[in-house]
Amino acid sequence: MTAPDDATTRLTLYRYVSGAEQTVEYLAVMRLFSSGLLIDLSATEITDRLGGQLDVDTVEDRCDQLVRWGNLVRSVRDARVRTIADWQRARTRYQISKLGGRVHRQVEExxxxxxxxxxxARELLAGTADRLVLIRRLATAEPADPEKLAAEVTTLFGNQRTFLDSLADFYAYLATVLSRYDLAGEEYATFKGVLLDYVDLLGSDVGRHAPLVVDALAELQPHLPAVLARLATLPGLAGGTAVERLPGRTGRDWAEFGSWFTDGHGRSGPERLRSAAEQALGQLLTNAKRMVSSAGTGLSRRDDLLRLASAFSACDDETSHRLWASTFGAAPARHLSLGIEDDDGHIPPSTSWWDAPPVDVPVTVREQGDRTARGRSGRVPDPGLDRARLLAEAEAEAAARRAAAAELTAAGRLHGARLSPAARDLLLDQLAAVVAVDQLLTGPSRRSDADLGLTLHVEPGPDTVVDSSDGRTTVHGLSLSITVGT
Structure with missing residues (x-):
């Protein structure tokens, strides 16, 4: 945590893209220093790499300003030169600072x-519980494998950060769109589908996987000291509190990780997600009510006409004619040829008004000037029907998976078994999850599925051959079996 004065000072790192008049020049200089590792350049070298777009004096002024802001630092490398002129050109060299490089990566992103x-990135949430189980096993395994444990911990926290960042970006975009007053027509229909389908899909995924993650975290909690102790044995940077550690190396990191799934300092992440979905749906219904009311009564142009009348009263005749032509589009027509006309039945823009067929104007507009839409407004669709349909489809899919799981558990030893295509596909999915965790499979391994209540046992051995109605599946060099329970 930085002090308030330090935080204010660090904000000057963004000056080169926010408050500077020469933003384009600063960006060009910073891109050179961010294009590799340990780049050390002088003003002359920067000028040469920019193709002569800036002179040496201008480049040196920009670099000195970036040094004052903290984006660059002066290099201490001694330049080997042969003449005094070369020494004068290379006497000042620059390198990018740590915070300056991080800020510029954020700017480019x-x-x-x-x-x-x-x-x-909702697919990352599905493997979180399995990775927590694997971390618990690695924390108690003998002999210890800290490198593999560190890889799993870093992947776990990286996936969680990617998931939360993408979730925040999606709902921020959704909020900006739903707050628009002009949301109507096809845009309204598009985002209605997003809310009914995609948002509901996100809620279903979080609701299905969050309890598994909570249970896996509860089982891992007693082994967290062992996890942190084994991670501390790995070689790393020495330097006390000034070193920025990778996530998952302290108890505070794990507490913050678990607070999103449980309670933390307020409502849990799944509860906030459901609340955001309900709020977005309420805003969608508000927009629907507005569109229905505006379609029934029309929009008043009284204020616009009064403003136009006051403008007419304050200008001379010539200006009044120009104002009239500009407001009502009454300027002389200019017919330009736009190339070869397609014979598709439409009137091309190059056709004169004298030659074009008349436009069919409704009777109410032609005789009464009434632009009110006729007929009844369509009813706002009930999202409950779509929600019920999605739930029914999810229940049918879950029932099919449970039936396939029951068929696998009934088969037991899978070599020579005859399975349905659904059971065969479920077996391949479970085997793919085992291979994703341990690609070598030099010893016995297993995969437990708490939802389906089965465990896949994989051992090196003879081939496993499974017959189905649509073909034969052979797993080379592995012996597969299914047992009930986890």
Missing amino acids: LLATTEGAREV
Whole structure:
């Protein structure tokens, strides 16, 4: 945690992209220093790499300013030169600072980010519970393997950070879109589908996997001191509190990790996710009510007409004609040829008004000037029906998986068994999860699925051959069997 004065000082690192008039020049200089590791350049070398876009004096001024802001530091490397002129050109060299490099990576990431929605990395949540179980086993395994344990811990925390960042970006984008007053028509229909399908899918994934993660964390909690002790045996940077450690190396990191799934200092992450989905759905219904009310009564242009009348009263005749033509589009027509016209039945823009067929104007507009939409407004669709459909599809899929699991457990030893395609696919999914954890499979391994209530045992041995109605599956060099329970 930095002090308030230090935090204010560090904010000057963003000056070269926020408050500087020569932002383009600063960005070009910082990109040179961020293009590799331990880049050490002088003003002359920077000028040469920029292709002569800036002169040496300008580059030196920009680098000196970046040094004052903290983005660059002066290099202490002695330049080997042959003449005094070469020494004068190379006497001052620069390198990028640690915080300056991190800020510039953030800037480049921001410049490359699109304005559209960002997909949530929900697939990372599915393997979190399995990785916690593997970490618990590695913490108590003998002989100890700290390197593998460190790899699993770093992957766990990296996946969680990616998931939370993508989740925050998605809901921030959703909030900016739903707050728009002009959201209507096809855009409204698109984001209605996003809420009903994608948001519901996110809620279902979190609701299904969060309890498994909570149980795995509870089982890992007694072994956390052993995990931290084995991670502390790995070689690393020495330097006390000034060293920025990788995530998962302290008890505080694990407490913050578990607080998202449990309670922490407020509502848990799944509860906040459900609350955000309900709030977004409420905003969607508010937009629907607004569209229904505006379609029924129309929009008043009284204030616009009064403002136009006051403008007419304050200008001369010539200006009034120009104002009239500009406001109502009554300027003379200019017919430009746009190339070869396609014979698709549409009137091309180059056709004169005199030659074009008349436009069909509704009777109410032609005779009464009434632009009110006729007919009844469509009812706002009930999201409960779609939610019930999605739940029914999820229950059917879960029932099919349970039936396939029951078929596998009934088979037991899988060599020579005849399985349905669904049971065969479930077996391959479980085997893929085992291989993802241990690709070598030099000894016995197993994979437990708490949802289906089965355990896959994998041992090096003779081939396992499984027959199905759509073909034969052979697993070379592995003996597979299924038992009930975890």
